[in-house]
Amino acid sequence: MSAQPLYEQVKSYVTDRIRSGAWRPGARVLSEHEFVRVLGVSRMTANRALRELVTAGVLSRVAGLGTFVADLPAAAQPLEIRNVAADIRDRGHFHRAVPVRVEAALAPAEVAAHFGLGISELKLFHSIIVHFENERPLEVEDRWVNPTVAPHYLNVDFTRVTPHEHLMQVAPLERVEHVVRAVAADADIAEWLDMASTAPVLLIERTTWTQGQPASFARLHHAGSRFELRGVYDV
């Protein structure tokens, strides 16, 4: 028949009218039955098209009332946080990981808090790894790991496997939380990233849970001048 599936054509029918300004935020969209009459598709096809536009944030629906153009399409735009090693290789560059420290250690208070430990009586696994892009340091990965989740963490060869890959292998991921902020580099970070002390650093804090318990807390320090997060949001 046609290149695109019917439900995609219905979605385009809607988004075209939103993009052109014919249907403005808050305006009522055709009902499912009206799509059946106007476009000659089945209600289930219209339902799928509208439902997918809801999950995409383009429309919002109220049972019994109707379907409406979402008020704030720009309210929540997604930005992707990815894997540094994969990012570097995707750019066609050379990635090298240098473990600076791999040890068992008592977690400082603010780290222990992420693991739900009141007083830090428990030793956690701790690794500091510097990731290089074409021999320039790009990220310092300061990670604390729950030994019960990854008991062999200290024996992993982190020049070949990233901590994230190892954790994914030993335990399925359940929940990830990110916090992104700008901070000034401290002395160690500045040295590892080969930049001036107090220079701006893009810090990503990543906490992961697996099987109901905290698995890992990582601070990913990026040289502000060499790193950026990108996101594109369409329609």
Added chain:
Amino acid sequence: MSAQPLYEQVKSYVTDRIRSGAWRPGARVLSEHEFVRVLGVSRMTANRALRELVTAGVLSRVAGLGTFVADLPAAAQPLEIRNVAADIRDRGHFHRAVPVRVEAALAPAEVAAHFGLGISELKLFHSIIVHFENERPLEVEDRWVNPTVAPHYLNVDFTRVTPHEHLMQVAPLERVEHVVRAVAADADIAEWLDMASTAPVLLIERTTWTQGQPASFARLHHAGSRFELRGVYDV
């Protein structure tokens, strides 16, 4: 019948097995017909459950082959970029916007590039607005606007309407691009944000398109010590 819809129960059936480690990344999941036999649901219900888990990035499917647990559930985790004014009000705090500059001006080269202008022969609208949270400056919004998209931009009362709200009103949004990085504050930004010069700033650059043409390019400067982006990713 039950509290949760059937297709959600099927999704839970799958994600429970992934979380527990019974089904590992790359492993084959039951086929739609097997779900019909095992769980006693219709194929369309199983299809919807699996399809939604694909769009969520949990599964991946190959027609003719089967459905599989996605290899890299942590590869791309979404982070939301929202509206500052709405964020502040959502926290139950007081938001105030102070326009520092609203003018028509020749865009500098790096801004003109975002609008696809070779040499900056065209005057753009330019606004600098400082957003306060409970009388503390949180964001400096430095925005350049395409006059053909928003011809009355200079007459808007930006103490009552945010530039983003005005742009949304005059033209539907088509595409948004974000770049997030950490930079050092320059003298102006430091003064407006009431912090030391060269202190770290979380900079979000947002470019928007509408009706096929660039509409706006905004640099959103945030005090590193007072601002962070948060994102949570489940299953």
Added chain:
DNA sequence: ACTCCTGACCTGTATATACAGGCTTAATTG
């Protein structure tokens, strides 16, 4: 005048059915 109820319309869910087309394995044919 006010309350309650009913009917019309809406979304949400669930099923059975059908056909197209991708992939793999096994049987068939040259």
Added chain:
DNA sequence: CAATTAAGCCTGTATATACAGGTCAGGAGT
């Protein structure tokens, strides 16, 4: 023995149908 074909599974799409439950307007009853 090798190349081709057919069968059998898989996902992907599309439809007709059914029922539940939310929402609103207007009419019936008090």
